[in-house]
Amino acid sequence: MRVSVIGCTAMLLAAVAACGGRGGTEPGATASGPCQGQQTTGITDKTIKLGGIYPLSGPASAYGDIPKGIKAYFDYINAEKNGIGGRKVEFVVRDDGYQPPKAVEEARRLVEQEQVFALFQTLGTPSTTATWDYTNQRKVPQIFVATGASKWGTDTKHPWTIGWQPNYISEARVYAQYLKKEKPTAKVAVLYQNDDFGKDLFGGFKRAIEGSGITVVGEQSYEVTDPSIDPQMRNLAGSKADVFLNITTPKFGSQALAADAKNTAWNPLHIINNVSSSITVLKPVGFENVQGVVSSTYYKDPRDATWNDDAEMKLYKAKMAQYAPGTDPNVPFFTFGWAVADSFNKTMSAAKCPTREGLRDSMRSLSNVQINMLLPGVTMTTAADDGFPIESMQLMKFKGEGWELFGNVIDTRKEFGPLTG
């Protein structure tokens, strides 16, 4: 008897959760007029509903700051700019804890239950990989995913998904281009993280230096779970390379910088990738030890004094204080969120039809769209066969207590041709 009563409870629980009809199978709302038949789920004349999936909990929860920057931006344009073309933006954020199965669940929740117009950002290569088949089957735009993997652009089977930030291969090309000019016979030692990110960047670098006088004389990989990269650094020091390419995530970036500083017998030109170029990575090593380190970037650093009088930076800091009180606007993730939200605004405004199809076509036909938070000269361009919005970066060198930009913005499209799978 006890069992059956418990069974009743389970059934009751199931029944409670089972309320609600099967609305999702019916075709969603469609437009009439010139955009006839196109999907208008989640968008009206007054509102547009977007959904984002980020790790708000778990080991990658630092990225949870990005949606805060985005929210501040949308709150600002909703209150002061009448939204995007008269449509107030509603931005629903869900937590996946950096877990792919959770991301799938949340993507379905946003699309089927929240009825969002588009997924505006999923974060991380695993979560995005787990969801993009679904979004493309349902024909829901999955716009500006927050991961630098190159497959979002090279893939041709997922027209509804597109990246935003420069992909890792483009970044590698920037460094290769720099070395070709400055050290045409460079001998390079590489430390890279043994995952898609490290391999994408390193692979891109190897392809970019093909046919030049630059050679890779030493390569070492590490796992994210490794406690230390000191053995790898010792091996690399033995390679007698004159350039050290540091392809790491922040924790290991710090370690590699420290190991390089400690070894006075080996003084290569140190290039650290964008992911680890934050001041918080360099500070523990001591600023006097990281002078002359080279990296690259594409959006304005809120801590860089160069932008103190920049109109967009001033606006950003003022609006962050107003719409996200209590946060530190110097955190680059907020700036990132602001820049990507502005990019969405421009892309949506440029859409010919206020429909999902319209957004898809718009995000694949951007032409030199200027985003004020990006570096001057860095713009967004895409085409039917070019799924990479940002492919330009500028080099920077560490000087004193901060980064200093130098040289011109390097457009990797021009230098290396389009990136294909």
Add this chain to the structure above:
Amino acid sequence: MSEAAEARASGSRWRVAANRRWIIMALLLALTCYAPFQLVPFRVFQFTMVLIYAVALLGLNLLVGHTGQISLGHGAYFAVGAYTAAILLHSWHVPYPATLPAAAVAAFALGLAFGVPAVRLRGLYLALVTLAIAIFLVPLLKRFESVTGGSMGLTLAKPVPPAWTGLAEDQWLYFLTLAVAVVAFLVTRSVLRSRVGRALHAIRDNEAAAEVMGVRLSFYKTLSFAWSAMLAGIAGCLYTWVIGYVSPDSFVVTLSITLLAGLVVGGLGSYWGPLLGGLFVMFVPSISQSVNDAAPGVVFGLLIIAVMYVAPTGLAGLAGRAAYSIKKTLRKE
């Protein structure tokens, strides 16, 4: 009333109770079969995941609830099942139904291999060893990139519903999972009602006494480990079908801990514990996020504490107690 009449009366009362139980089971089954036609695909997907977790918890319950051993590494067996299915689908293009027995066998073998040394360990020591399995599996999966896809994982096509069923993809996956879950439930139930089940309970309650009574500890403990791992592996295989993507990051240590927490909350050693635990694992994190956007983890943790405080024997125990007290009140009237 004569003794014979009383015996007859209690016998018929028992029959009524048994009948009622069957009716309720049938109703429950009917409801679970009816639900996917009423719900949006997103809900169907959620319930599919509940069933998958329930199958994994069924295995864990066998080990922890019924044999009194502990495992902090069940996520690893789950992952082995998932990866076995994924690799077979990806590299060998095996038809997907064939991956289920393969995943079961692989997880069973691994469970057996770890069950043998585990027999010598108890309590905290056993917990540590099983935890180690969960910890080392993730880097291991990243190493053999040509087979496992490395940290990029493997993307797979989902099972396509046969045309004659007329079902949508999510409904088909739901029914596949439901069928496997029901079979797993019935098999586990009959195992627990047999000699084996009594032996396992004896081990849980008092190892020394069990041994005196002639229960071969090493044999039954190893068997329990292997069976438990097998069910987790089966759940992993279902997971691969439903999600269509595996990556090492999906199977970190947290999964093992969450499974154990789900089982304890659901009800250790009870028949319905795994199902309730599956519901808990699936729904409570999203509920806690709607309570507080900023710190879903904290709310989730507090909810676990609250449940354990209110219901030390888990949700199943709580339901049982509630039913008992209701019955008592009814009888008084």
